[in-house]
Amino acid sequence: MKLHFSIIIPVYNRPQEIDELLDSLVKQTFTQDFEVLIIEDGSTNKSKNVFEKYQEQLNVKYFFKENSGAGASRNFGMQKATGNYFIILDSDVIVPKQYLEFVYHQLTENYTDAFGGPDAAHHSFTALQKAINYSMTSFLTTGGIRGKKKGVGKFQLRSFNLGISKKAFEVTQGFSAIKTGEDIDLTFRLWEKGFKTQLISEAFVYHKRRSTIKQFFKQTYSFGTARPILNKKYPESRKITFWFPSLFILGFDVSILLLFFKVTELIQLYLFYFIILFLDSLFRTQKIKVAFLSIITSFTQFLGYGLGFLESLIFKNK
Template sequence: MSQGNPLYFSLITPTFGRPDEVVEFLESLLAQQYPHFEVIVSDGTPGDTLRPLLRRFENNPTYPLTILFTEYIGVSPARNAAAAVAKGDYLIFLDSDCIIPPDYLTKVADYLVKNPDIALFGGPDLAASGFTPLQKAINFSMTSFLTTGGIRGGKRTIGTYLPRGFNMGVKRSVFQAVKGYSDFVCAEDIELSIRILKAGYRSAYIPEAGVYHKRRTTLKKFFRQVYRFGAARLLLNERHPGNLKLTHLFPLLFSLGLILALLLLPLTEWPFVLYAIYFSLIMIFSTLTNESSKIGLLTVVTTLVMMAGYGYGMARNGWEMYIKGNKKGIKL
């Protein structure tokens, strides 16, 4: 990578509460090997109570830190507010529940110097060794080729790569050209990615630029998260027709098929046997990947929760939008 005119990055994270996660996120950035970046925290925590906890990071020599505060600000407005004051050549949007590896920016910069035509990029979400068994199980369920990993965006994706907001970079000039995040409430990252690609820019998946993504810490929170994802997919297709693929229906069809298999058990076992084989493969691959049979078993549960939550969200919003005729859908 040329050091004559190094790329400068603005790392942006929106947050609401979660003080421990934000502190851990900022601490991970103190170890970055690449020195040319700033960090902007756009906070909506009531009472500005997060700022005192972050004060020790404001004068650190590793990176400049800007803390923006607007009480109860939403995720998209928070990101837009941070982008408005950012100085970087590229904006990188990261979730506050992520831990950033020391070589993350080095890998990103190396790739972009070699591929200057890339305007939009992202990388994988990984599970750190210190994550809880549930976090590791959720990570496997969300990223495995056996589940919806391809749907969410990976090396092999549906069509052109659409980065997700937990690890999503975009040229600042391009972000400004498309007017940033829209009023989309959920799946706002995908909606932005679609508009950038429609404008004629190119995107790329950088496999070396992964982040450790903690995700939800309980099954209830995880169910709620994927429920919103499923519901938002139909809204996304309304705004950008043609972006609903057959594979996006997989969790809904999977859940309906499982219900049918259970109902048919008195007559035939074969449909249920197929599901048993599928979940056995999930357990085996997760056990081998995580080197833990406990996590393997837990992954069966998280996969079931993910499929059911996403499928239920899509079914409920489909009823609201296409049967009841409310194109705005359910409240997310």
């Protein structure tokens, strides 16, 4: 089957991000035709001027619709697309110039009806964005919880960077109405229908994620609230590791309380962990500031995910 890519980009009030993403798509080394669909999800700060800027450089189409969330916007884009393989990107990513080339080569050599790719920190990112990227990808944090298996049929998709065939979209009807964890939900529904997924490790994107601690906390809190709901819907997906962030936060609270009784062993374990985290981030990023911030972002990640998990488990998942 000859692949014809349609790139779907939902956007909400982020014209600057769309500009950077489209600029990176212009620079692709991929020589075959592909189309780009921008789905404006009820934005007040619209991206239409950015779309017009790239009309002569890309086969780009612009659609404005009422606000309904990213999942519904992705489905809308896939319904409007003319390609036979859809690539879903978040508006806050930048695509390396060989991205489409890697995807095309891998799918030609080892075809699956869905794939996902990892993310990385771009050199232009702020120190905080690089620290957030470290926390979201490190094995020492909850970045190690999400499935990273490279085996075909085992990789759980991530909504900021994934591909799905037109056939698989038509069978599954794409993303469900779940607001958080919709990519995991899609993964399980694909597997139930007999479709396979894979990780294309070379098809990474530079993902900005969130630019403040408050935004990052809200994002990880949402991830945490989604997990018990998904566990209930797909019992086979339950893992003891999903409890780790909540246990980490509860244990940290206990370690602080124990200090009042002059018991320091538990807090020393946490300090040792943060030192290891700092050294690992320093080794990976070569930046002292990023390494220090990685301690803060990793704790924020545990706190957000852990509290969200417990809140959802106790109050929303009865």
